[in-house]
Amino acid sequence: MLKPTALGLLIGASLxxxxxxxxxxxxxxxxxxxxxxxxxxxxxxxxxxxxxxxVAFTNQSTQTLPKTGWAIYFSxxxxxxxxxxxxxxxxxxxxxLFKLEPTDSFVPLAPGDQLVVGFNxxxxxxxxxxxxxxxxLASDDEAxxxxxxxxxxSNHKNGQVPTKPDDELTFVGDFDxxxxxxxxGGALTDHYDPFTAKQRYVRNADLSxxxxxxxxxxxxxxxxxxxxxxxxxSEWTVVYDNGxxxxxxxxxxxxxxxxxxxxxxxxxxxxxxxxxVTLNGSDQWHEAYRLDVQPxxxxxxxxxxxxxxxxxxxxxxxxxxxxxxxKAVTLTDAPRFAYRGLxxxxxxxFRSKEAILKLLDQMAALKLNKLHLRLSDDEAWRIxxxxxxxxxxxxxxxxxxxxxxxxxxxxxxxxxxxTEASNGYYTTEDYQAILRKAEALNITVIPEVDMPGHAHAAxxxxxxxxxxxxxxxxxxxxxxxxxxDFEDDTQYLSVQMFTDNxxxxxxxxxxxxxxxVVAALVDAHRDIQPLDTFxxxxxxxxxxxxxxxxCQAFIADNDAGVNSVDDLSQYFVERISHITQRHQLDLxxxxxxxxxxxxxxxxxxxxxxxxxxxxWQNIWEWGVADRAYNLANNGYxxxxxxxTHLYFDHPYEPDPSERGYYWAPRFTDTRKTFSFMPDxxxxxxxxxxxxxxxxxxxxxxxxxxxxxxRPENVLxxxxxxxxxxxxxxxxxxxMTFPRLFAMAERAWHRAEWEASTQTGxxxxxxxxxxxxxLFANQLASYWFPQLEQQDVGFRLPVPGGVxxxxxxxxxxxxxxxTIEYSTDNGASWQTYDAANAPHVSAPVQLRTISGERVxxxxxxx
Numbered sequence: 076m077l078k079p080t081a082l083g084l085l086i087g088a089s090l091x092x093x094x095x096x097x098x099x100x101x102x103x104x105x106x107x108x109x110x111x112x113x114x115x116x117x118x119x120x121x122x123x124x125x126x127x128x129x130v131a132f133t134n135q136s137t138q139t140l141p142k143t144g145w146a147i148y149f150s151x152x153x154x155x156x157x158x159x160x161x162x163x164x165x166x167x168x169x170x171x172l173f174k175l176e177p178t179d180s181f182v183p184l185a186p187g188d189q190l191v192v193g194f195n196x197x198x199x200x201x202x203x204x205x206x207x208x209x210x211x212l213a214s215d216d217e218a219x220x221x222x223x224x225x226x227x228x229s230n231h232k233n234g235q236v237p238t239k240p241d242d243e244l245t246f247v248g249d250f251d252x253x254x255x256x257x258x259x260g261g262a263l264t265d266h267y268d269p270f271t272a273k274q275r276y277v278r279n280a281d282l283s284x285x286x287x288x289x290x291x292x293x294x295x296x297x298x299x300x301x302x303x304x305x306x307x308x309s310e311w312t313v314v315y316d317n318g319x320x321x322x323x324x325x326x327x328x329x330x331x332x333x334x335x336x337x338x339x340x341x342x343x344x345x346x347x348x349x350x351x352v353t354l355n356g357s358d359q360w361h362e363a364y365r366l367d368v369q370p371x372x373x374x375x376x377x378x379x380x381x382x383x384x385x386x387x388x389x390x391x392x393x394x395x396x397x398x399x400x401x402k403a404v405t406l407t408d409a410p411r412f413a414y415r416g417l418x419x420x421x422x423x424x425f426r427s428k429e430a431i432l433k434l435l436d437q438m439a440a441l442k443l444n445k446l447h448l449r450l451s452d453d454e455a456w457r458i459x460x461x462x463x464x465x466x467x468x469x470x471x472x473x474x475x476x477x478x479x480x481x482x483x484x485x486x487x488x489x490x491x492x493x494t495e496a497s498n499g500y501y502t503t504e505d506y507q508a509i510l511r512k513a514e515a516l517n518i519t520v521i522p523e524v525d526m527p528g529h530a531h532a533a534x535x536x537x538x539x540x541x542x543x544x545x546x547x548x549x550x551x552x553x554x555x556x557x558x559x560d561f562e563d564d565t566q567y568l569s570v571q572m573f574t575d576n577x578x579x580x581x582x583x584x585x586x587x588x589x590x591x592v593v594a595a596l597v598d599a600h601r602d603i604q605p606l607d608t609f610x611x612x613x614x615x616x617x618x619x620x621x622x623x624x625x626c627q628a629f630i631a632d633n634d635a636g637v638n639s640v641d642d643l644s645q646y647f648v649e650r651i652s653h654i655t656q657r658h659q660l661d662l663x664x665x666x667x668x669x670x671x672x673x674x675x676x677x678x679x680x681x682x683x684x685x686x687x688x689x690x691w692q693n694i695w696e697w698g699v700a701d702r703a704y705n706l707a708n709n710g711y712x713x714x715x716x717x718x719t720h721l722y723f724d725h726p727y728e729p730d731p732s733e734r735g736y737y738w739a740p741r742f743t744d745t746r747k748t749f750s751f752m753p754d755x756x757x758x759x760x761x762x763x764x765x766x767x768x769x770x771x772x773x774x775x776x777x778x779x780x781x782x783x784x785r786p787e788n789v790l791x792x793x794x795x796x797x798x799x800x801x802x803x804x805x806x807x808x809x810m811t812f813p814r815l816f817a818m819a820e821r822a823w824h825r826a827e828w829e830a831s832t833q834t835g836x837x838x839x840x841x842x843x844x845x846x847x848x849l850f851a852n853q854l855a856s857y858w859f860p861q862l863e864q865q866d867v868g869f870r871l872p873v874p875g876g877v878x879x880x881x882x883x884x885x886x887x888x889x890x891x892x893t894i895e896y897s898t899d900n901g902a903s904w905q906t907y908d909a910a911n912a913p914h915v916s917a918p919v920q921l922r923t924i925s926g927e928r929v930x931x932x933x934x935x936x
Contacts, residue, residue, distance in 0.1 A: 096144050096214065096215075096216040097141065097144040097145055097214035097216075097221070099221045099223075101138050102145070102212055102214055102221050102222070102223040103223045104136045104137060104138040105134070105136050105138050105140055105145075105212060105223065106211065106212050106223030106224050106225050106226060107136065107223075107226050108134065108135045108136020108137070108138070108186075109132060109133070109134060109135070109136060109140070109212070109225050109227065110131075110132070110133040110134075110135050110227045110246075111130060111131070111132060111210060111225055111227045111228050111246050112130070112131040112133070112227075112246055112248060113128065113130050113206055113246055113247050113248065114128055114129050114130075114131070114247075114248035115127075115128045115200050115201075115248070115250065115255050116128050116129060116193075116254070116255070117254045117255070118199040118200065118201055118254065118255060118256070118257060118258050118259075119253075119254050119257055119258070119259060119260040119265070120260045121260045121261045124197055124198055125156065125195055125196065125197055125198070125199075126153070126195075126196055126198065126199045126200060127193065127194065127195050127196075128193070128194055128196070128200070129191050129192060129193045129194065130191070130192045130194070131189060131190070131191045131192075132184065132189065132190045132191075132192070133188075133189040134184045134185065134186050134187065134188050134189070135186070135187075136186060137186055138186070139183050139184065139185045139186065140183060140184035141183050142177060142181050142182075142183050143177060143181075144214050145176070145177070145212055145213070145214050146174050146175060146176040146212070146213050146214075147174070147175040147176075147210060147211070147212055147213075147225070148168070148172060148173070148174055148175075148210070148211055148212075148213055148475065148485070148491075149172075149173055149175070149207070149210040149211075149228075150171045150172055150173070150207035150209075150210075150485070150486060150487055150488045150489075151171055151173050151196070151206075151207065152171050152200075152205055152207065152799070153196040153197050153198050153199075153200060153205075154167065154196060154197040154572060155167070155173060155194055155195075155196045156194075156195045156196055156197060157194065157195045158192050158193065158194045158195075159192065159193035159194070160190070160192050160193075161178060161180045162177065162178060162180050162181040162182060162190065163175050163176065163177060163178060163181065163192060164176060164178050165194075167572065168477075168484065169484060169531075169572075169573060169574055169575065170453060170454070170484065170486045170531065170571055170572055170573050171207065171486055171487060171571065171572060172484050172485065172486055175192075199258045199259075201250070201255070201256050201257065201258055201731060201737070202250075202726065202730075202731050202732075202733065202734075202735070202737065203244050203247050203250070203731055203732060204244070204733075204734045204735060204800040205736075205800075206244055206247045207487055207488030208228050208229050208230070208243070208244060208246075208488040208490075208802075209224060209225075209228055209229050209485070209488045209489060209490030209491075209494070210224075210225045210228040210490075211223060211224045211225055211475070211485075211490055211491040212225060213475055213491070220475065222475045222491035222492070223491070224490050224491060224492075227246050228246045229490065230242065230243050230244070230245050243802075249731075250731035250732075253268065255731070256268065256269060256729075256730075256731050258764075258765065259765055263765060264765060264767070265765050265766065266765055266766030266767055267729040267741045267742075267765075267766045268729070269728070269729060269730040269731065269732075270728055270729070270730065270873075270875075272874075272875055272876045272877065272921060272933040272934060272935045273875070273876075273877050273935075274875070275873060275874065275875025275876075275886075275933060276875030276876050276877050276884065276885070276886055277875070278875065278888075279875050279886040279887060279888055280886070281844050281848070282847075282848050282851055282886065282888065282890050283848060283890060284852065284890040284891055285848065285849065285852050285890070286852075287849060287852045287853045287856050287857065288397045288856070289394075289395050289396075289397055289402050289404070290394070290849070290853055290857075291391045291394045291395065291406065292394065292441070292816065292819075292820060292850070292853050292857075292858070293441065293442055293819050293820045293822070293823035293824045294820065294823070294824040294826075295391065295406045295407070295408040295824075296354050296407060296408050296409055296824070297354060297405075297406065297407040297408065298404060298405075298406055299404065299405040299406075299407075300402075300403075300404055301368070301370075301403035301404060301405065302370075302403060303370035303371070303402075303403045304370055304400050304401060304402045304403055305368060305370050305373060305375070305400070305401050305403070306399050306400055306401075307330060307332075307396065307399050307400075307401060308343075308399065309331070309332060310341060310343045311330070311332050311343040311344070311345060312327075312332060312333055312334070312335060312339050312341070312343065312344055312345070313326055313327040313330075313332060313333070313334040313335070313344075313345045313346075313347060314334070314335055314336070314337070314338055314339070314344050314345070314346050314347070315334060315335075315336055315346075315347045315348060316336075316346075316347065316348030316349055317336070318349070318382065319347045319348055319349070319379075319382060319385050320334070320336065321382065321515065322347060322382055322385040322386045322389060323345075323347040323385075325386065325389060325515075326345065326347065326389040326392065326393075329389070329393055342372065342373040342374065343373050343374075344373075344374050344375070345374075345375040345377065345392075346374065346375070346376050346377065347377045347379075347385050347388075347389075348377070348378065348379075348385075349378070349379070349380065350365060350376075350378020350379060350380070351378070351380060352364060352365050352378065352379065352380060352384065352407060352408075352409060353407075354407055354408075354409055359380070359409035360380045360381070361380070361381060361383070361384075361409075361410075361413065362381065362383040362384050362387060362409065362410050362413075362442075362444070362517075363379065363380060363384045363408060363409035363410075364377060364378065364379040364384040364385065364387055364388035364391075364406070364407075364408055364409075365377070365378040365379070365388075365405070365406070365407050365408075366388045366391055366392060366404075366405070366406040366408075367405045367406075368395070368401055368402070368403050368404050368405070369403070370403050375392070375401075377389065377392070382517070383444070383517040384409075386439070386516070386517050387408070387442050387517075388406075388408075390439065390440055390442065391406055391408070394857065410442065410822070410823050411821075411822060411823055411824055411825050412753075412789075412790065412791030412792060412822050412823075413790060413791055414444070414445055414714055414790040414791025414792070414793070415442065415443045415444050415445060415791055415792060415793075415819065415822035415823060416443060416444070416445030416446065416447050416521075416714065416791065416792070416793035416794075417434075417438060417443060417445070417446060417447065417793065417794050417795075417796070417811075417815065417818075418446075418447035418448075418449060418523070418689075418716070418793055418794070418795040418796070419431070419434070419446065419447070419448055419449065419796055419798075420449045420452070420724075420795070420796060420797045420798040421448060421449060421450060421457045421501075421798070422449050422450065422451050422452035422454060422455045422456070422457055422525075422532075422798070423452055423454050423455070423487060423797065423798040423799045423801075424487065424496040424497060424798040424799070424801055424802050425455070425457060425471075425495075425496055425497065425498065425499035425500075426798070426804065426807060427499070427804055428501060428505045428508060428509060429804070430804035430807060430808075431446075431448075431509050432508070432509065432512055433865070433866075433867065434446075434811070435509070435512050435513055435516055435518055436516070436865070437812070437815070437862075437865075437867060438516070438518055438815075439516035439517065439518060440861075441815065441816060441819035441823075442819065442823050443518065443815075443819055443822070444517055444518055444519060445518065445519050445521060445791075445793065446513060446518050446519070446520050446521065447521045447523060447610060447663075447689075447793060447795075448509075448520060448521065448522055448523065449523045449525065449612075450501075450522055450523060450524055451470075451523075451524045451525055451526075451529070451530070451532060451533060452525055452529050452531075452532065453486070453529050453530070453531035453532060453569070453571060453573050453576045454473070454483065454486045454487055454497075454531070454532060455470060455471055455472075455473065455483065455497070455498075455500075455532050456470030456471050456500065456532045456533055456536060457471060457499070457500045457501060458500060458501050458506060458522070458524075458596075459500060459501065459502050459503050459506070460591065460592055460595045461503070461595060462591050462595060463536075463537075463540070463556060463588075463591060463592070463595075465536040465537065465539055465540040465543075466532075466533060466536045466537075467500045468536075469481060469482055469483070469535065469536045469539050470483060470532040470533060470535065470536035471498060471499060471500035471532075472493055472497075472498045473485040473486060473489035473493045473497040473498060474489075474491060474492055474493050475491040475492075479535040479538070479539070480538075480539045480542060481539075483531065483532050483535055483536075485497065487799055488802075494802070496802040496803060503599055506599055507599060507603055510599070510600060510603040510604045511603055511604075513604060514603060514604040519604065519607065519608075520600075520604060521608050521609075521610050521663060522596050522606075522609065522610065523610035523611070523612055523663070524592055524596075524609075524610075524611065524612065525611070525612025525613070525614070526578055526589065526611055526612055526613070526647075526651075527577050527578045527579075527580050527585070527613075527616060527619075527644075527647055528569065528576055528577045528612075528613075528614065528615050528616040528617065528619070529569075529576060529612060529614065529615065530558065530576055530577060530578045531573050531575060531576040533558060533578065533588075534558045534559055534575065534576065534578055537556050537557055537558045537559070537588065538557070538558075538559055540553070540556065540557075541553045541554065541557050541559075554584055555584060555587065556584055556587055556588040556591065557582065557584045557585075558578035558579060558582070558584070558585050558588060559575075559578075559579060560579045560581070560582065560623045560624065560625040560626070562623070562624045562625070563579065563620070563622055563623035563624070563625070563626075564622040565618070565619055565620060565621045565622040565623060566622075567617045567618035567619055567621075568617060569615060569617040570615050570617065573617075576617075577616055577617070577619035577620065579619075579620065579623060579625060579626065580620065580626075580643050580644075580646065580647040580650075581620065581623060581625045581626040581628075581629040581630075581643070582625055586650055586654065589650075589651060589654055590654050593609055593654060593655060593658055593660070594658065596609065597658050597660075606658075606660060607660065607661055608660060608661040608662070608663050608685075609655045609658075609660045609661075609662060609663070610662075610663035610664065611648075611651050611655075611662065611663070611664050611668065612664060612665055612668060613644075613648065613664040613665055613667065613668015613669065614664075614665035614666075614667045614668055615667065616644060616667075620640055620643055621640050626640065626643065630642075630643075635649075641671065641672075644671050645671060645676045645680075648664070648668065648669065648676060648681065649676075649680050649681065652680075652681040652682045652683055652686070653682050655683060656682035656683045656684075660683065661683050661684060661685040661686065661687070662681065662683040662685070662686045662687075663686070663687050663688070663689070663714075664686075664687075664688055664689070665688065665689050665691060666688045666689060666690045666691060666692060666702045666703070666706060667692065667702075668688070669686070669688045669706060669711060670702070670705070670706070673699065673702070673705070673779070675705055675706060675709040675711070678709055678710035678711060679710075685712055686711055686712065687711060687712030687713060687714055687790060688706045688711050688712070688713055688714070689714045689716040689793060689795075690702050690703030690706065690713055690714065690715055690716055690717065691716045691717060691718050691722070691795070692718065693717045693718060693719055693739075693756070694718070694719070694739055694763075694764060695719070695760045695761075695762075695763060695769045695773075695774050696763045696764070696769060696777075698777040698778065698779075700756065700757065700760075700774055700778060701778040701779055701780040701781070703715060703717075703756060703783075703789075704756070704778075704780045704781075704782065704783045704784075705779070705780045706788075707783060707785050707786070707788035707789055708780060708783065708784050708785050708788075710785075710788070711788065712788055712789075712790045713788055713789050713790060714790055714791055714792065714793045715753055715756070715789065715791070715792045715793070716792070716793045716794075716795055717751070717756070717759070718738075718739035718740070718795075719739050719740045719743070719759065719761075720740075720743060720747055720748050720750075720751040720759060721748065721751065721792065721793065721794045721795060721818060722739060722743065722794070722795050722796075722797070723743070723794055723795065723796045723810050723811055723814050723815070724736055724795070724796055724797040724798070724799070724800065724801065724810060725737055725739065725740060725742060725743045726741075726742045726743075727742060727743070727744050727745075727814075727870060727872070728742050728744065728873065729741045729742045729766075730742075732931060733931075734800055734801070734806065734809075734810065735800055735810065736797070736799065736800065738764075739764070740762070740764070741762075741764065741766060743814070744814075744888070745813050745814050745816070745817050745851075745854075745888065746817075746847055746851075746888065748794075748814050748817035748818050748821070749817035749820060749821065749847055749850060750843060750847070751792075751817075751818075751821050752821075752829045752830045752831075752838065753789070753792060753821065753829075754825070754829055754830065754831035754832065754833060754834075755829075755830040755831050755832040756783075757771045757774045757775050757778070757832075758771050758830035758832075758837075758838060760773070760774045782832065783832065786833065791822060792818060792821060792822040794814070794815060794818040796810055796811055804868075805868040808867050808868040808869060809868050809869060809870040810870070811869075812862060812867060812868075812869035812870065813854050813858070813859075813869055813870065813889075816850075816854060816858060817850070820850065826842075826843070826846055827839065827842055828840070828841075828842035828843040828846060848890075851888060851889045851890060852889070852890050852891060854889050855887075855889035855890060855891040855892045856891050859889070859892065859925055863925050863926045868928070869925075870930075871892075871922075871923045871924070871925055871928060871929065871930035872887050872888045872889060872892070872923055872930060873921075873922075873923070873930050873931045873932070873933045874886060874887045874894045874921045874922065874923050874930070874933055875887070875921075875933065876896075876919065876921045876933060876935050877935065878915060878916070878917055878919065878935055881914050881915070881916065882912045882913070882914055882915075883896060883907070883912055883913050883914075883915045883919060883935075884909075884912060885907050885909070885921055886909075887923050892923050892925070893906060893907075893923060893924050893925070894906070894907040894921060894922070894923055894924075895907060895921070895922050895923075895924055895929075896913070896915070896919055896920065896921050897919070897920040897921075897922075898915055898916075898918075898919055898920075900918070900920065901920055901932070904922070907921075917935050917936055918934060918935060918936050919934070919935040920932050920933070920934055920935075921933040921934075921935070
């Protein structure tokens with residue numbers, strides 16, 4: 076890491092270099108006229124950790140790209156190993172940001188000329204969304220740095236990012252061959268190909284249209300059908316007991332009627348109040364309810380031991396309605412798990428306050444009760460901390476500033492000036508608006524500030540603060556919150572290719588920083604929803620601190636039992652534990668933040684009353700799927716957050732046109748999430764990363780911890796949405812829904828078909844298929860229209876289809892969803908009716924529709 080004095084000299088030298096000089100007008104013309112086409116060539120190299128591709132630069136402007144005076148900056152999620160031309164050189168700046176610049180051999184690119192650059196990079200890119208947009212030109216002269224967006228790499232329409240990768244990433248070539256869409260080479264075979272229309276048709280073949288009117292999702296624990304029905308009209312009144320006014324008023328508002336705390340003279344009453352709830356002979360005291368629809372008395376009773384249960388009863392009541400009619404039924408219900416959550420990555424790309432508020436409504440409808448909000452990462456800081464304004468002023472923005480004193484670098488395709496997705500933060504008022512709505516909907520907000528790794532944005536913001544106060548001659552204030560040992564020469568590369576993303580855990584200023592941030596969050600929550608848990612992240616620390624003089628001195632002389640660099644992670648967690656405990660908080664972290672080399676930190680060393688870990692890393696063949704059991708057996712609370720089933724940043728299908736990373740499973744569709752079985756984690760083993768089958772026994776054989784001995788420490792389930800490839804709120808919604816329905820079902824309701832190590836029960840496939848059919852019908856008939864009405868951009872599935880004896884047969888994963896077909900290559904579309912299946916001949920195109928939105932097209936060739 077460069078010392079501050081050396082950094083300043085380097086920046087000054089680059090800005091004053093006369094070798095770099097291109098007029099802004101020429102740079103802008105080239106930005107508008109330089110056509111870039113990116114093409115993946117082969118992901119199946121014999122060296123299975125590499126792939127090849129090329130980038131074609133065609134000068135369609137009236138200006139010549141000169142021999143010197145420019146560079147092209149671009150985001151690339153894979154490390155570029157080499158390029159095949161001596162005209163350019165490529166260098167890694169930091170994270171996913173790279174730089175191309177001319178060498179002495181560069182031949183000026185005149186108008187109409189083209190230069191094709193082949194490259195070799197690490198790992199693979201088998202999806203269009205792997206490639207990041209917004210490449211740009213930069214040129215420095217005495218006046219400063221000039222930049223120009225290369226518009227061919229950007230496709231923002233009216234300020235909005237398109238939802239589909241095909242529309243958004245038009246500069247990325249198609250994936251037409253197996254060598255492009257498959258991973259691995261040599262002896263390791265990739266079993267995945269994009270689904271064909273026929274394969275989708277077969278996958279959906281066991282689904283059929285059924286009547287789901289009046290069904291409730293998540294499924295109630297007990298449902299007793301009765302005779303008769305009631306009709307809700309304006310004569311009905313919601314009457315509430317003391318303490319239940321908010322929930323009663325919410326229900327009344329949804330029904331368009333009034334709420335009161337006194338009994339009206341008419342009979343048409345919905346009573347909301349305290350009541351004991353008993354299920355299977357056991358009293359339920361948290362989030363439970365009994366909902367009784369009584370036609371004879373023209374009365375509906377909602378009994379709940381707490382306000383949360385009353386709210387959930389109201390949510391169920393709304394689903395029971397068919398028009399204004401409510402069938403007579405008694406529901407007795409309580410959640411399977413106390414923790415039912417969703418984690419949202421607002422750091423990589425920003426999620427607007429409005430998107431979060433809209434999300435809260437949907438979470439409440441699904442009886443989810445935890446919003447885990449990731450507010451910081453390498454790429455950005457997203458929450459106002461009044462005592463440290465640099466975090467928001469600098470850490471929340473991305474732009475072309477190599478010194479990172481005005482902003483952080485433009486990671487993840489942010490471009491030279493940043494974008495609406497890359498730039499932004501929650502003011503205290505914004506955050507408190509989220510808290511107020513969450514509190515009203517029984518949703519606890521859990522803020523995460525990831526540390527000590529994934530901290531590049533915070534580190535650079537505090538370095539900028541350091542330089543500001545050093546320039547003012549105030550060294551004490553400059554060092555007050557510094558997270559950097561400037562003398563640290565450790566060389567490391569994080570998973571996301573950062574070289575400087577771990578705050579120094581041997582410096583007291585780092586803990587002063589943590590305490591100040593935690594205190595600010597406690598303040599923000601006060602009087603709205605008192606903060607009860609701080610999530611410190613703790614994941615993916617990549618070999619930091621080895622050459623830090625500060626750490627070497629600390630290791631040589633401390634009374635904390637730290638004898639080597641390997642001990643520093645545990646030391647950091649213990650310090651964070653004591654800081655948060657002083658604020659009377661529980662502590663959350665990702666599983667790898669609570670262990671080192673798969674050895675769990677002693678629970679007794681952490682001061683908080685409750686400490687829990689999100690168990691996420693369960694690639695079956697890697698032998699680490701036992702981390703959840705390991706943590707629980709060692710006294711930690713555990714949230715099941717398994718990447719194979721509960722990471723919604725993964726694609727819905729193994730198709731290059733589907734959005735998302737695919738490092739854990741190649742794809743996760745709604746049915747897979749629905750099939751997750753929390754009571755026996757190893758029973759969920761289905762496929763390796765390459766698609767080869769893997770059995771529960773194989774996973775068990777490789778596991779160090781084979782059984783869960785303390786099931787009481789399993790607190791619940793959480794899904795996660797990471798946002799590297801998600802650049803708009805619409806994209807966020809399509810990646811979240813409908814998969815979130817499936818996760819909510821498993822978090823609330825235990826199905827009869829689930830496997831369980833506790834009872835020795837194996838999976839009942841027949842019952843599971845029947846259960847999923849009902850669930851899929853509920854989504855299509857009730858929930859999708861609800862989402863459409865509320866302007867939630869859920870993902871429309873690609874339909875399946877075949878032509879048999881000249882007759883078109885088509886289906887979708889959600890029976891009842893409208894399917895359209897085209898026999899003229901998309902020039903016109905007609906609604907598909909299975910009862911009157913049309914006679915057609917190939918080729919035929921299929922799509923699903925909802926409102927004005929359409930799915931990706933499926934083709935029958």
